[in-house]
Amino acid sequence: MHAPPLQHHFPDIEQQRHAAKLGTWIFLSSELLFFNALFAIYAFYRVKYPEMFQVGVSHNMKWLGTINTAILILGSVCIASAVNFLRLARRGPAIFLTLVTCLCGIGYITIKSIEYGFHFDEGIYPGGAGHFFVEHPEHGLKAFFTTYFLLTGLHMIHVAIAVAILGWMAWWVHRDRIGPWGAYRLGLVALYWHFVDTIWLFLWPMFYLMGART
Amino acid sequence: MSERPVSVWLFPGIGAVVGALLILSFVLSYVEMGRWTTWIHLGIATVQSALVVWFSMELFESRFSVRMLAIITPLFVLLLVALTAVDPATRAPEEVLVPNPTIEPEPNIHPIPGIAYPSGAGGHGQP
Numbered sequence: 001m002h003a004p005p006l007q008h009h010f011p012d013i014e015q016q017r018h019a020a021k022l023g024t025w026i027f028l029s030s031e032l033l034f035f036n037a038l039f040a041i042y043a044f045y046r047v048k049y050p051e052m053f054q055v056g057v058s059h060n061m062k063w064l065g066t067i068n069t070a071i072l073i074l075g076s077v078c079i080a081s082a083v084n085f086l087r088l089a090r091r092g093p094a095i096f097l098t099l100v101t102c103l104c105g106i107g108y109i110t111i112k113s114i115e116y117g118f119h120f121d122e123g124i125y126p127g128g129a130g131h132f133f134v135e136h137p138e139h140g141l142k143a144f145f146t147t148y149f150l151l152t153g154l155h156m157i158h159v160a161i162a163v164a165i166l167g168w169m170a171w172w173v174h175r176d177r178i179g180p181w182g183a184y185r186l187g188l189v190a191l192y193w194h195f196v197d198t199i200w201l202f203l204w205p206m207f208y209l210m211g212a213r214t
Numbered sequence: 215m216s217e218r219p220v221s222v223w224l225f226p227g228i229g230a231v232v233g234a235l236l237i238l239s240f241v242l243s244y245v246e247m248g249r250w251t252t253w254i255h256l257g258i259a260t261v262q263s264a265l266v267v268w269f270s271m272e273l274f275e276s277r278f279s280v281r282m283l284a285i286i287t288p289l290f291v292l293l294l295v296a297l298t299a300v301d302p303a304t305r306a307p308e309e310v311l312v313p314n315p316t317i318e319p320e321p322n323i324h325p326i327p328g329i330a331y332p333s334g335a336g337g338h339g340q341p
Contacts, residue, residue, distance in 0.1 A: 025280050029287040036291045040298040048302040066240050077229035080270040087219035183217060194271045198263045205255035209243040
């Protein structure tokens with residue numbers, strides 16, 4: 001195992017680590033502001049159509065959303081522990097836990113896809129398209145499911161990106177390109193996973209719990 | 215990001231607390247809480263997120279510049295969401311609103327007072 005190369009414009013490795021971390025946080029902040037626009041749309045329509053949003057929340061499959069939340073939290077624990085194990089120079093558990101996090105992401109995407117499949121079978125599509133909205137023409141329901149697809153779909157894309165990068169990092173750790181001194185690189189990807197997890201911690205009550213009647 | 219390892223039980227412990235809050239939030243979804251529903255569920259989500267951000271994202275050992283980002287960005291989110299929600303919340307009920315009168319343009323009369331269409335050029339509603 002070897003230390004990551006120190007770039008010439010940094011006086012020491014600590015400075016380099018901090019710059020990488022700060023850059024990642026700036027990126028995550030811009031991502032949060034990106035999601036923010038959709039959160040604002042959700043807030044607008046929820047206040048405008050409170051009754052229809054309760055109907056929409058009751059229509060969603062609470063159990064599947066809850067299982068997905070548990071999966072993302074498990075992934076968060078695994079990747080944080082993986083970074084810690086890498087710092088302890090225990091490469092085996094670090095690789096294993098990184099791969100478990102990847103599996104959590106794949107599990108999440110699978111469950112979410114199944115859920116989307118149920119919605120499509122019912123005739124619920126983004127933008128108020130589908131026969132469900134012929135039988136339920138209320139504007140509030142269309143707004144609910146459109147924001148639902150927008151927010152959860154964008155979130156799922158982020159999970160997929162996290163899975164791809166984590167798989168890549170597991171390969172790097174396996175190939176000894178990242179060791180205890182380069183654990184911060186895995187830590188940067190872990191930050192991205194935690195961010196995705198944090199977003200879902202809000203999406204879950206917004207679309208599955210708040211106002212559910214069953 | 216320091217490279218100091220912490221106890222291997224820290225993150226499973228945080229995960230257990232976040233998981234317990236998940237169960238609490240799930241159970242509370244079956245309880246009728248009226249207008250407190252939104253605040254309680256979002257409050258629990260905020261506590262869960264704060265635990266993840268502080269411990270798992272290692273904010274507890276980060277420098278001020280990173281902490282500042284982690285504080286200011288959610289404040290921007292709060293500001294935009296709150297202002298957006300206030301808009302429909304403070305509108306008058308639709309049954310109270312008077313519909314806007316529709317102004318039909320009159321033929322050969324320019325919409326700006328004192329200006330006439332050139333003769334033969336045709337005005338509003340003219341071929």
